Amino acid sequence: MIRINKKFLALIESLLENPAYPNVITEHIFEAGDVILKQNSKVNNVYIVKEGITKCYLTEDTGKDFVQEFFGPGEIFGEVEIFSEAYSFCSIEATTDGSLFKISHTDFAELLDKNKVLNWLMLKSLASKVKYKAIRHSFNQSHNTETNLKRLESEDQNIYNLIPKKDLANYLGVTERNLNRAINSLKESS
Amino acid sequence: MIRINKKFLALIESLLENPAYPNVITEHIFEAGDVILKQNSKVNNVYIVKEGITKCYLTEDTGKDFVQEFFGPGEIFGEVEIFSEAYSFCSIEATTDGSLFKISHTDFAELLDKNKVLNWLMLKSLASKVKYKAIRHSFNQSHNTETNLKRLESEDQNIYNLIPKKDLANYLGVTERNLNRAINSLKESS
């Protein structure tokens, strides 16, 4: 639900201070609601969240938004487009205030080539995304909204304070109406 | 639906003949129905499909199977477990007869470290998986079975000959009964 990657963040921060790579990594702040990356736009940079939470979502032809994941500190986005050489397939929007690091694709590709630690952490990060996406999709398809919500609650007790209801519904792939029903029946059963 | 990766296959085949890496890559045949990898088991190798089709699926606590993807020539599996250092999170079963290449995790990690072309193709392969999983999950959640099936048909006209109905249903995350309904209403509307 809210992903973090402390090792990745630590490495990026250490590279920031490394004189061997001047002006490669820049830091930027964002405010809740800011659109950081737009679906179907050209991506020229990768971004690593330093502080705060961003929402990664995909807008369908039906107008519905589907939330892929919430990215917290250390999570990277805009990297898939380096390897798939295509326009962005999702949008990124700030859920809270925060800050991030930005690296151009060309610089990042060079870093990947030269820095074995980064290279390995990148492989780990991508593999982790593959894995949690697989598990999540499978679970969601195999259970009803109430069970899916229960799983989220057990992952993070604080979701109702951190994530707006609308986004929760879009993460579960259901309507707000249906999410409300699930919340009520969980309340009753406790 | 049925993934292939020609560049990856070509590279593995060239490594197979490379005298610098003796006995690292072995070739094995499989028959339809063979279980190649079992969920929750320790994984010590990566596998690259040479010929044929395998099914990657996850079994839920409810007993339902959910098919992640069908892997054709050049697709690799068992690699995520190198990076996540965990037991396999899905099973792999042969859908058709075929063959595959096998490389131990330690050998493969060494290859990733030494061979830049392999390293890059690995990053591309993982990124591609992240991308198509994201797009697929979003689409499936946002549309009904009929629309999801129509999308599959447009991807691959031949699905009904290649994939058993039961697997198609498990790929869409619905019951066979419901898949039949969707097939019928698509027939009527054409």
Add this chain to the structure above:
DNA sequence: GAGACATCGGGACAATTGTCCTTTCTTAAA
């Protein structure tokens, strides 16, 4: 406080999907 306005939750009904079980189709053997 009154009125205008937006937001949120939930009722009522419709559409979709799941479950269970019967019917139909296939295949093989006599």
Add this chain to the structure above:
DNA sequence: TTTAAGAAAGGACAATTGTCCCGATGTCTC
């Protein structure tokens, strides 16, 4: 050809989810 057995398809009903809309609640301005 007939018959039996197993597999596949579909009917009937139940559960889940979506859509539409109304009323309650909160907020802002005057």
